[in-house]
Amino acid sequence: MILIPEVLTLLILNALFAFFATLVFVQALKIYLQWDINSHSQTQYKLEKQSYLSATIIKFIFSIKVPLFLFFIFTLDKLSDLLSGAMCGAGVVDATIYGNYLFALKILNIYLFAYWIALNHEDLKDPKQPYTKAKFGFFLILYFLFISETVLEFSMFNAIDVEDVVNCCGSIYSSTSKSYFATILSWDPSILVGTFYTNYLFILTSYLLRFKYIFAFFNITFIIVSLTTLITFFGTYIYELPSHHCPFCLLQSDYYYIGYFLYSFLFLGTFYAIYVGFIWTNHTSMEKHYKISFFFTSLYTFSVSFYPLWYYLQNGVFL
16 A cells, blocks of 8 residues: 555545444435424424534535545546556546446536535424435435545555556557547547536526526536546546547646636536526525526536637648
8 A cells, every 4th residue: 555645644534434324324324214393292302403513524525525525636647656557546446447437426426416415404494404314314325435535545456566567548548448448539529528518408498498407417418427527538638639638637737726616617507407407495595506507517618618719710721
């Protein structure tokens, strides 16, 4: 295991979070099984107090989890300097069998924890606390995903060997690699880009018509379509190099850290759409979340679209 300060920080914080999450898990199980808002018993009174404390701990974990994810990416980039062949965080992720699963699980957990925070927010606004049982039942699932992430992260760092030669991002994200990225890169770019803008058109239409479930659904598909087209098409115009498809290099200073902005726009737009679709709230609040979601989704779409357009205006041709 590479025990540099950044890795130690991640492991220690994950261990602390796992400890507190386990304490909350025990309380969440009690609340889920025994909660009855209409009861005036001593047990219900204790559960109400425990629910506030448990919710506070979960909110604290999430508030640290988001910046910790950015710190995790920073750590990957720093580790790339220690591994032969790695040019960025992509090489570190690919260095073990755990890396890709861990990264995907981290992204999933951020969405799920954010959804829990939104559900908790709506629950506390209503004196009857209609979502208390649901949100703690949801946390029971989140807990196992969070522990799985913690175990995977330890396993990945433990499996990294500084003496091994790893693949660079140019090799991982190439049409000649043996990974699933090679299959994606072999697809016709015009079909992928057409799918991207068609997906956005469906989002625009459902936004104007206020079809919340359709709006949420097409924002969920937009996550997959956006990441795919960013790797296969839009990213090459940011790099101005048709063979460069790495989604990690966008986070480097050479490209003005544009990846942090693009990924943030995509997350905020799609998350608030999920909020609209799957959390019942009052009309005023829902309208606000509609606008926030569409604003950030549109901002992402216009941002990535700028690069091929700017390249064409400068050079008169596309890549």
